[in-house]
Amino acid sequence: MKKILTLLGTFFMGMLLLPTYVWAAESHASAVQVPVWLCIPFAGLLLCIAVMPLLRAEWWEAHQPLVVFMWIILLVVPFAIVYGAGDTFETVLECIVNDYLTFIVLLFGLFCVSGNITVGGDFAGSPRVNACLLALGTLLSSCIGTTGASMLMVRPVIKMNSWRKRKRHIMVFFIFLISNMGGCLTPIGDPPLLMGFMRGVPFFWSMHLLPILIFNLVILLFVFYHLDKKAYRKDIAEGRKPDISRPGTEFYIEGLHNIIFLIMIVGAVILSGVLPGMSAFQDAAGNVRGIHLYGEVTLTLPALIEIVIILLAAFLSFKTTDSSIRTKNHFTWGAIKEVAVLFIGIFITMQPALMLLKSVGPNLGISEPYQMFWATGALSSFLDNTPTYLVFLTTAGTLGLTGGITTALGQIPVNLLEAISCGAVFMGANTYIGNAPNFMVKAISDENGVNMPSFFGYILWSLAFLVPVFILDMLVFFL
Template sequence: MKKILTFMSVVLAAVLALPANVWAAGSGEAAAQVPVWLCIPFAGLLLCIAVMPLVKGEWWEAHQPLVVGFWIAAMVLPFIAVYGAGKTVETVLECTVNDYLTFIILLFGLFCVSGNITMEGDFAGSPRINVGLLALGTLLSSCIGTTGASMLMVRPVIKMNSWRKRKSHIMVFFIFMVSNMGGCLTPIGDPPLLMGFMRGVPFFWSLHLLPMLLFNMAILLFAFYHLDKWAYRRDIAEGRKPDISKPGTEFRIDGLHNIVFLLMIVGAVILSGVLPGMPAFQDGAGNVKGIHIFGEVTLSFPALIEIAVILLAAWLSFRTTKQEIRRRNHFTWGAIKEVAVLFIGIFITMQPALMLLKSVGPELGLTQPSQLFWATGALSSFLDNTPTYLVFLTTAGTLGITSGIATSLGTVPAKLLSAISCGAVFMGANTYIGNAPNFMVKSISDENGVNMPSFFGYMLWSLAFLVPVFIIDTFVFFL
């Protein structure tokens, strides 16, 4: 009960801290169409994700689908009363078909393919090795996406540190850097940047964020190295040591052919951003062609192609890889099942919050880079960072500024675009639900014996290490 009261106090404080013009907008016509109380089921689901593993862990693991179903019903039924059945069905189908479906298929494909790649060798999880792995994974994220890099690197990092007792901090920093920050340099890296590319932001423009990424990497890797060195020495002092049976340095990768299937998935993601702009995939009115489902909900042909390519890559990966490799990786379906169940609830119940954000976003008076950095980042910590990015990109495009990056949403000054991009990508690391691979890394780590922090425990880590870095970013880059 104490934890619940603490959480509700945090929520209340956050609500009271909202700018006054949010509430002013809330009294207008736009926000009147989106009652704030419709966001309660979303907050309730987040509360369950945060608290239930602490107070009723076994019950929670066995009954997650029921709890998620309850909160979905708690959102859908009042939504019907406010908007009618037709609008409700359209809203639920829109987020399920065009957001959740491609999201979970991408995670599934990367989960399958990465599970068929294993790294073996006598590298022990020392502070220097771990710093190198985090740096490699962070830079790799912009090449194959934060989800791809996370799924590829998570098991090797866990394996190399399996002999250690104190290792949860390694996976926390893994989420900070590999699962989030590393994706800021290309549209492949993180979905918000892909949406920006689809709306006219040049493909290689994000390379302008390299100084910010290197700056943050230097700070976080410095902090991580000293923290890991302290934990490493304590493990050694207790008599723990890595199992290195052969002299010398041996290293091999089994299932390396799966890199081809990983590249297939990356290619499918790129196609999903390029094909909608081609005339062959547009009708006479410029709309993307697809399969009409209900109302204005359409499953586009580019999305179907992406799904087909990803599923084909996953199937080929399993067909061409020996089961022994998955056994050595301790491969199970538990992590992807948990993510699939929890995120269908998150995607559906957060729709009123996203609708409210879209209605009041242009009226918030956010015009400075520092304001957009923190507004985009704070909301991306709990909401899907892709629509949050689009809301504030649209807001920046309506300011009437004539110099900057020309997009289909208007001209956006480079500094504002940098602030929005960094807020969406960097601050997705603030919570487990801030970005797709965060919860997946947590689940895989839990399955492999890493005692990961709770929902609130993880937020304490982000408050201690990430928020100070973001404050420094504000003064160095966004003022």
Template sequence: MKKLFALCGSIATMLLFTPLTILAAESGESSTATVPIWLCIPFAGLLLCIAVLPLVKPEWWEKNQPLAVAVWSLLFIIPFAVTYSAGDAVETVLECILNDYLTFIVLLFGLFCVAGNITLEGDLAGSPRVNVIFLAIGTLLSSCIGTTGASMLMVRPMIKMNSWRQHKSHIMVFFIFLISNMGGCLTPIGDPPLLMGFMRGVPFFWSLHLFPILIFNMVILLTVFYLLDRHNYRKDIANGRKPDISKAGTTLKIDGLHNIIFLIMIVAAVILSGTLPNLAAFQDAAGNVRGIRVFREVTLGFPSIIEVAIILLAALLSFKTTDSQIRTSNHFTWGAIKEVAVLFIGIFITMQPALMLLKSMGPELGLSKPLEMFWATGALSSFLDNTPTYLVFLTTAGTLGFTQGIATTVGTIPVKMLTAISCGAVFMGANTYIGNAPNFMVKSISDENGVRMPSFFGYLLWSIVSLVPVFIIDTLVFFL
């Protein structure tokens, strides 16, 4: 533990005395126009805790996650208030919580509840062939109901099918790669970055242009998975493990199927959140989205309120209309959503300086080629929220003066450039557990059900070995 504190102290000292201050893009409009880089220390510290403490102090970390989040959040809020003002600190935190975190966590909560009320029972056993088919279906489903919806719907059946196996953590790792991330690239429903693009003028069905890239990556990753899973499957069989199948092995039964209605409600709410702000009825005379003014310029928009209300109603109706026995069969608990809610409110708050720096630096980074946009967007989406990262680089691309391509509200962007930004944001969210919210939820549910998932660094190693080569191939084939 002393080594951990020493490491944190070294990082903090280095950043604290780094004489670097980044100017915001609109330096004349806010008292927070200059953002010192040392304000990123709490964000780095929280990420370090998430990565290291489950390894060195697992019991302490499990019990004291809220405390750690609160400490790192205050270590950002207090210095921010001292550097600028208490009002600026309150405005920044409220803006983050109300307009980013609230809709984020309500969406996850709704999908978590509704998917937890659907159970898949049957005689399917987790063989390499069955697992590949299941992963392929789930990947394509992600673009229809979102990566979070597909993940929450498929994760428990996947775990059940493979419960008889000993070597199975790799199954859930590839589950995160494909279903929780890559599969969401085909529609704005699939992943929030694409929804933000749709709100800024990218045609709704434009993302279908990414289908060849998705299929290309699926073929590579599913082939790698099949070979790895076949190897581990044979080891399990050799060790005397066998699936408990009493029938033909193909019987399937879905309970709680009526909850599909509530999934559709949630998807509709997400689509409305992207379309209502563009309607005149939801705009004031200046073109700003109407809403409830909370503090200074912080406004909770009416489209967001409608989205939250529909999602919470769907979750409530799902619980009211579903037999509790289905949740028991699913081993449903609140642990996963609680952990995500606690950790991500800290991540959302403490990452604000990093996003401010990224916003100010974006136009000055000299990125003008698709491959540069692909890797820059992807690398930052691995650790920051991929939605604002996508918007930063979308805006950057729109300012480069292109005259041919997709006309958006931020400028004209060549198809190849927009493809690179979209793929970087969606695909590389799979690089870490915090790159996309479903990643952490799948990990938590897997841990709860006896699957020993890799640590933060262990998972990062998996992504470096399995995903980075695929992204390099993507670069050579699609983005040169």
């Protein structure tokens, strides 16, 4: 089975490299061609993430930083040959400062604060309880973000199901719903929608997606409930029982004051989207003020304020919470370290792929809602869904269509905006790297004894359960 998954993965990554080359975006300093072979380090890193845990798990765990550094070097050196050392340094610095830094600080803050909240009591992970938890977390994702809801809910869900043997499906559907789909209703829910809000999409417009979310939620919870009921009965038949004395009679939350720090973090994210549009944070030319670092790279004041607030929230959370709560949560730094190492490599090595996407996006001839849905979603499964969303949002704005939502990018019909938004948010669930919390949930689950699917194994789960739902979405909402 492992050999089959490895072969499938190799074939799929090879398909990414089929084109010979395309033109770079006009905004680049020189109109040189972007050879597709510059995407090889990105594909190579993804293959390592997918294959190495299957072939050499212990070696991979010990040498992840070295492998990531190798792929970064294999990108940076040829990139410098093609574009020059100055442009290469600026590209990497821009990626680290304006993409990776805010990403990892947000993830770190939520990881710390959620680790200081523990839920206990006489609740066992039954199919009904698990379905209710997934539904609650899905709706919570639009209030505190998919990352916030994932970090808040992951440990209670794991703890309530710790007595069970068959539980990987619980965390897979957790990623499907809480870590992705639930974030579609507000700009707080997922970064792509925040970018849309910053470009003129009304804050509460995303509530248009509620019928689609409910449609998907009902289908996936129905499937999940029956999968979980089957697994639950097998666990009971083997003599497994939850370690509780009076089921359903006790429930408690410790570290509840950390909700204040979660609100601080959510507020920081909202500020990062609102402050750049205020005149006090703009210079005479309309550019966002900040600390100039190199070339056109600037650490903006809104981003700096966001980082400071998030780090302060994490610091106060640790200072005001007893360490016994972290002990009950089996809190360690392993998961955040793994995510930090892998994603610095992913963010840097995917830059040529993003350049290709920005270059060819407006010329793909994509103008129908179902085309926007699949194109945005397919690329968001492997690339950062925020720039992917912006590429297709810009494409929709340049079609010259009338009616719909007036944005800074032009008039965008409602059905196109719905398709782009759903593609970016929903299909981030297709792979572990499609959205920030996916890999974090996997890492925390692995740490706590849940035998999660491999990289390709997870893709098989998404092909089996998500893609049919997306086909229904297309037929019902986007045709």
